Amino acid sequence: MAQLPNSLEARDTAFQLHSYADARRQEETGALVIEKGEGIYVEDINGKRYIEGMAGLWSVAVGFGEKRLVDAAARQMEKLPYYHTFTYKSHGPSIELAEKLVEMAPVPMSKAYFTNSGSEANDTAIKLIWYRSNALGQPERKKIISRVRGYHGVTIASASLTGLPNNHRSFDLPLPQILHTTCPHYRTMKKDGESEADFAKRCAQDLEDLILAEGPETIAAFFAEPVMGAGGVVVPPDGYWQAVQPVLKKYDILFVADEVICGFGRTGNMFGTETYNLQPDMMTLSKALSSSYQPISALLINDTVYQPIADESHKIGVLGHGYTGSGHPVAAAVALENLKIIEERDLVGHVRAIAPTFQKRLAGLAENPLVIETRGIGLIGAAELSHEALAATPGALGAKTNAMFHDKGLISRNMLDAMAFCPPLIITEAQVNELFDIAEAGLKAVQESL
Ligand code: PMP
Numbered sequence: 001m002a003q004l005p006n007s008l009e010a011r012d013t014a015f016q017l018h019s020y021a022d023a024r025r026q027e028e029t030g031a032l033v034i035e036k037g038e039g040i041y042v043e044d045i046n047g048k049r050y051i052e053g054m055a056g057l058w059s060v061a062v063g064f065g066e067k068r069l070v071d072a073a074a075r076q077m078e079k080l081p082y083y084h085t086f087t088y089k090s091h092g093p094s095i096e097l098a099e100k101l102v103e104m105a106p107v108p109m110s111k112a113y114f115t116n117s118g119s120e121a122n123d124t125a126i127k128l129i130w131y132r133s134n135a136l137g138q139p140e141r142k143k144i145i146s147r148v149r150g151y152h153g154v155t156i157a158s159a160s161l162t163g164l165p166n167n168h169r170s171f172d173l174p175l176p177q178i179l180h181t182t183c184p185h186y187r188t189m190k191k192d193g194e195s196e197a198d199f200a201k202r203c204a205q206d207l208e209d210l211i212l213a214e215g216p217e218t219i220a221a222f223f224a225e226p227v228m229g230a231g232g233v234v235v236p237p238d239g240y241w242q243a244v245q246p247v248l249k250k251y252d253i254l255f256v257a258d259e260v261i262c263g264f265g266r267t268g269n270m271f272g273t274e275t276y277n278l279q280p281d282m283m284t285l286s287k288a289l290s291s292s293y294q295p296i297s298a299l300l301i302n303d304t305v306y307q308p309i310a311d312e313s314h315k316i317g318v319l320g321h322g323y324t325g326s327g328h329p330v331a332a333a334v335a336l337e338n339l340k341i342i343e344e345r346d347l348v349g350h351v352r353a354i355a356p357t358f359q360k361r362l363a364g365l366a367e368n369p370l371v372i373e374t375r376g377i378g379l380i381g382a383a384e385l386s387h388e389a390l391a392a393t394p395g396a397l398g399a400k401t402n403a404m405f406h407d408k409g410l411i412s413r414n415m416l417d418a419m420a421f422c423p424p425l426i427i428t429e430a431q432v433n434e435l436f437d438i439a440e441a442g443l444k445a446v447q448e449s450l
Contacts, residue, residue: 003030003423004173007145008033008045009030009031009033010030012030012031012033013026013027013030013031018030018031019164022025023069032044032406033045033154034226034375034399036064036065036188037052037060037063037064037065038063038064038065038066038067039063039064039424039426040063040365040423040424040426040427041064041430042054042064042411045263048409049409050406050409050410050411051157051409051411051423051431051434051435052064052411052423052424053405053408053410053411053412053421053422053423053439054362054411054412054413054420054421054422054433055423055424055425056292057287057292058229058261058266058380058422059286059287059291059292060291060292060293060424061264061265061266061287061288061291061338061342061347061424061425061426062338062341062347062424062425062426063291063341063424063426064303064424066291066293066338066341067412068337068340069290069291069293069334069337069338069340069341070293071337072333072334072337073293073294073330073333073334074335076093076329076330076333077330079374080329081329081330082328082329082330083329084322084324084326084327084410085114085322085326085327086322086326087283087294091327092329093327093329093330093332093333094114094327094328094329094332096332097112097114097133097298097327097332097335097336098111098114098298098327098335099114100107100287100336100339101139101285101298101300102300104270104273104339105142105271105283105300106269106270106271106273106274107273107278107279107280107302108231108302108303109283109300109301109302110301110302110303110305110306111300111301111306112297112298112299113128113298113299113300113301113326114297114298114326114327114328114332115172115295115297115298115323115326116295116296116297116301116323116325116326116328116331117153117286117295117297118152118153118158118258118260118287118297119153119154119155119158119297120153120158120283120297120323121153121159121260121284121285121286121297121298122152122153122155122157122158122161122223122256122258123153123155123156124160124221124282124299124321125221125256125284125299126144126157126158126161126221127157128282128299128301128305128309128321129144129220129221129254129256129282129305130142130220131309131312131319132220132305132308132309132312133220133310133441134312135309135312135315136308137309138217140215140217140218141153141217141218141219142177142220143177143178143179143214143218143219143220144161144177144178144219144220144221144222144223145178145179145180145181145207145210145211145219145221145222145223145253146161146162146163146178146179146180146181146223146224146322147163147181147182147184147224147228147410148163148180148181148182148183148197149163149164149183149185149228149231149232149234150162150163150180150183150224150225150228150231150258151163151164151222151226151228151229151230151231152223152258152260152344154167156173156441157175157178159171159173159174160173160174160175160178161174161178161223162217163180163183163231164230165333173439179204179210179214181203181207182203182206182207183228183231183234184203184228184234184236184237184240185232185234186237186387187200187373189203189284196237196238196239197237197238197239198435199237200236200237200239200240200242200243201239201240201243203237203240203243203244204240204243204244204246204247207222207244208247208250211247211251211253216251216252216253219251219253219283220253220254221253221254221255221256221282222244222248222253222254222255222256223256223258223288224244224255224256224257224258225257225258225259225260225261225262225272226241226257226259226262226267226271226272226273226275226276226278227261227262227267227272227275227377227380229260229261229262229380229420229422230261230415231415232375232382232415232416232418233375233380233381233382233385233415233418233420233422234375235376235377236276238396239276241276241277241278242277245279252309254281254282254304254305255278255279255280255281255282256280256281256282256283257271257272257273257278257280257282257283257284258284258286259271259272259273259283259284259285260284260285260286260287260297261287261380261422263283263285263286263287263288263289263341263367264285264287264288264339265288265342265347265348265351265378265379265425266288266351266378266379266380266422266425267351267377267378267380268348268351268355268377268378268379270348271283271306275377275378277372280302281301281304281305282299282300282302282305283300283303284297284298284300285297285298285299285300286298288329288338288342288425289335289339290334290338291338291400292327292336293334293338294330294331294335295325295331296327296328296331296332296335315436317422341351342425345426347425347426350425350426351353351378351379351425352378354379354427354428354429355377355378355379357429357432357433358376358378358379358381358421358432359376359377359381361432361433361435361436362374362376362381362383362421362436363385364436364440365436365439365440365443366383368440368444368447369447370385370386370388370389370401370413370443370446370447371383371384371385371398371399371443372384372385372386375422379422379423379427380420380421380422381420381421381422382418382419382420383418383419383421383439384417384418384419384422384442385397385398385401385418385419386417387416389447389450394416395414395416395417397417397446398414398415398416398417398418398419399421400446401414401442401443402414402419404442404443404445404446405419405423405438405439405442407442408438408441408442408445409438410435410438410439410442412439419439421435421439423435
């Protein structure tokens with residue numbers, strides 16, 4: 001990308017350090033600068049239009065340019081642009097949103113706690129779990145288990161939960177109390193001759209073996225996404241959750257469902273918890289909660305979690321935790337309006353209606369010889385490319401394909417060589433076809449260029 005002096009691209013390179021980028025490469029190539037968006041499309045500063053095939057970062061459920069969210073923010077800005085929820089204070093939007101989320105929860109939940117990002121929600125979950133263990137007189141019960149390739153954020157604790165090397169390497173992570181168990185990706189993790197059903201059972205056995213090796217009385221909680229997102233869209237094999245959940249129950253280990261991507265319709269139910277019949281004690285929510293129009297996240301906790309925490313805060317005299325922006329009134333007002341849109345337009349029913357086309361077109365990408373596996377559910381999916389097709393370096397072919405998709409007007413995201421697709425939930429059937437027509441053409445062009 002040629003950078004004109006004083007252009008936005010040049011100023012971006014000069015002044016901004018980016019997330020999930022190679023800073024030296026950034027200095028050379030610059031960034032794609034997006035200016036506006038409408039529906040499933042965004043437009044860059046040069047007027048080129050793209051399908052936002054990732055809904056931003058798996059998040060803009062109702063699409064770009066939704067006026068009702070703009071108006072909800074403006075109304076709240078005028079009335080009360082900021083207030084907090086510390087020290088026995090509150091405000092309408094946070095109260096309404098807490099009530100709404102507890103009512104929407106697919107399993108009994110007792111309280112909502114607000115944070116500003118998925119990372120903070122998971123980080124707060126860990127702190128509350130540790131606080132609870134102390135409250136219960138079980139100070140040794142502090143270890144947390146998550147999964148290899150799980151993604152739970154980037155704060156010191158949530159990055160430790162995340163089971164991806166790039167989030168640990170050179171950051172001196174993970175924290176020693178955080179352990180990782182087997183990733184439920186059948187193709188890469190199965191043993192020779194192991195059936196999918198046996199693999200699902202072995203994942204649960206691996207979890208139990210880890211618990212026993214560490215000492216069950218030291219394990220406080222298990223964190224997992226119903227469907228893994230940023231680790232490459234890993235849909236668990238049949239029988240996985242049925243095998244894993246009894247292990248947690250057996251050792252009295254709390255289950256935290258990270259619904260940051262799955263929540264609010266993505267998998268064809270309001271929550272991934274419903275899709276997989278999960279019984280979490282806590283749920284973390286963000287992204288589609290406000291369609292990312294405002295940064296907001298929430299943690300739902302059941303009564304088993306709440307009661308000891310309440311007792312401990314009473315004993316100490318205060319729950320010493322909270323963010324200035326927790327339950328921010330503008331973010332909460334936008335989230336409430338966003339949830340109204342999701343319900344009024346029955347976006348969950350829409351996902352269910354359109355998912356068969358989405359999944360069929362995704363599976364069709366496997367006709368290209370570069371594609372070695374496709375996987376997905378609802379309106380989320382990935383096509384895994386054979387990295388050997390280009391070079392031994394994992395991720396090189398994914399990056400090349402990503403650039404080709406961009407050229408052809410589709411914003412996707414390569415997690416190494418897995419090309420992810422996670423469009424806004426409002427996408428129409430015709431637009432699903434438009435998205436995959438571009439992906440097919442892009443893959444063909446990459447294949448021909450090799
Ligand atoms: N959990 C999951 C499942 C996520 O996908 C993400 C973000 N991709 C997070 C947590 C972290 O959220 P944030 O980037 O808002 O901190």
